Amino acid sequence: MMAMTIGGYDPSGGAGILNDIKTFHALGVYGTAVITVLTAQNSRRVEDIEPVSTNFIQKQIETVLEDIPIKFAKTGMLYSSENVRVVSEKIVEHDLNLVVDPVMVAGCGSLLSVEGYTESVKKYLLPNAVLATPNINEAEMLSGIKIDCVDDAVAAAFEIGKICDVIVTGGHLNGENVFFNGTIKIINDELIESVNTHGTGCSYSAAITAGLAQDIDLLQSIKMAGEFVKESVINGEWGTLNQFHNPISK
Numbered sequence: 353m354m355a356m357t358i359g360g361y362d363p364s365g366g367a368g369i370l371n372d373i374k375t376f377h378a379l380g381v382y383g384t385a386v387i388t389v390l391t392a393q394n395s396r397r398v399e400d401i402e403p404v405s406t407n408f409i410q411k412q413i414e415t416v417l418e419d420i421p422i423k424f425a426k427t428g429m430l431y432s433s434e435n436v437r438v439v440s441e442k443i444v445e446h447d448l449n450l451v452v453d454p455v456m457v458a459g460c461g462s463l464l465s466v467e468g469y470t471e472s473v474k475k476y477l478l479p480n481a482v483l484a485t486p487n488i489n490e491a492e493m494l495s496g497i498k499i500d501c502v503d504d505a506v507a508a509a510f511e512i513g514k515i516c517d518v519i520v521t522g523g524h525l526n527g528e529n530v531f532f533n534g535t536i537k538i539i540n541d542e543l544i545e546s547v548n549t550h551g552t553g554c555s556y557s558a559a560i561t562a563g564l565a566q567d568i569d570l571l572q573s574i575k576m577a578g579e580f581v582k583e584s585v586i587n588g589e590w591g592t593l594n595q596f597h598n599p600i601s602k
Contacts, residue, residue, distance in 0.1 A: 354382045354420060355565045356448070357558060358413070358439055359428025359455070360389035360401075367393075367554045368428060375558035379580070381565050384420060386412040388439070389431045403431050406438045413442045423448060424565040426557050429455040433472035440476040449564060452481040452516075453557035454490045470494060478515040483570060485557045486512070491520045502538065505530040519574060521556060531574060541578040556581050 355376055362368035369385040376383030388409055392399040416422070425448045430436050443450050454473050470493045478484055478494075488499045488508075495508035505520045509532040512518040517533040522541060529539040559580040563573025 353380065353562075353565050354384065354422050354424075355561050356384045356386065356413075356416065356422045356425040357428065357561075358386040358388060358409075358425060359430065359453075359554075360391055361387050362391055362393055364394045366395050371554040372426065372428065372558040375555050375580070376562050379559060379562040379566075381562040384416050384422060386416065388435050389429050391429075401431065403435065406434050409435060410438055410442065413439075413446075417446055422446075424451075424561055425449070426451040426453060426561040427477065428453050428554055428557070430473075430477075431469070433468045436469065436472040437476050440480055443477075443480050450477075450481045451557050451561045451564070452477055452484045453553055454478075454484060454486050454494060455553070456490050456493060474515060478512070481516045482564070483560065484512060484516055484518045485521060485553070485560065486518065487521050487553055488525065491518075499525075501525075502528050502530065506532075506536055509536065517570070521553065529574075529578070531571070533570065537571075539574060539578065541582060552581050552585065555584055 357369050357372035359372065360368045362370060365371065368391070369387060373383040373385055386409060388404055390402040390404065425443065427439060427450065430439060452473070456469065474494060486494055488505060491505065491508045491512065492499050495511040497504060497508040497511060499505050499508055502525055505525055509518050509520050509530045513532040520530040522529040527541045529541060531537045531539055556577050559577035560573045563576050564570065568576070
């Protein structure tokens with residue numbers, strides 16, 4: 353069981369591809385990673401961003417897929433429209449099943465994308481995705497709908513769902529995640545008060561990808577990911593990696 357993450361490098365290890373790889377590993381999936389952006393950041397702030405060239409992103413993807421038969425991938429921070437387009441082309445070329453975490457703004461408020469990024473994600477990336485996992489801020493940007501309550505999130509999910517299946521994550525909706533795959537389903541996750549929240553969106557989308565890579569259906573993968581993130585927040589990263597028992601295997 354293998355998967356690929358395509359996204360940004362967070363040297364603190366709390367988010368981005370380092371987080372994704374740890375999540376894959378904790379859930380029994382061999383992870384590969386393609387770096388699109390280098391960042392200087394920690395759990396509190398983003399100091400600087402250095403994009404990787406599109407040519408080098410292509411080389412990373414091609415070289416990995418040359419000898420590792422990956423069918424499931426996720427994207428995180430792609431940063432620019434150019435990166436979105438080249439990644440989308442490779443997703444189609446290699447027929448990858450894609451989960452999109454449309455990273456646009458850091459939890460600390462720092463911008464993680466440039467002008468035109470949102471439209472590029474909608475035009476090039478989402479049409480080739482099996483699922484998008486926006487938080488409410490990202491869902492607002494993708495749908496054009498202001499989200500103040502669950503009903504607003506439902507409306508946003510309907511709008512984004514015209515392009516691909518979507519789950520609007522409920523970290524700011526009292527734990528109520530809005531899943532749309534032709535019909536609306538509200539999935540309730542318990543909210544935990546903790547400082548261990550840096551990178552939870554990355555963990556969530558990576559855990560869903562890991563479930564799909566293990567031939568688990570989408571809804572069950574979503575539920576497993578919610579449980580995994582809850583355990584991550586309760587125990588902190590190392591506690592989760594050492595103690596989490598994969599519900600998939602039960």
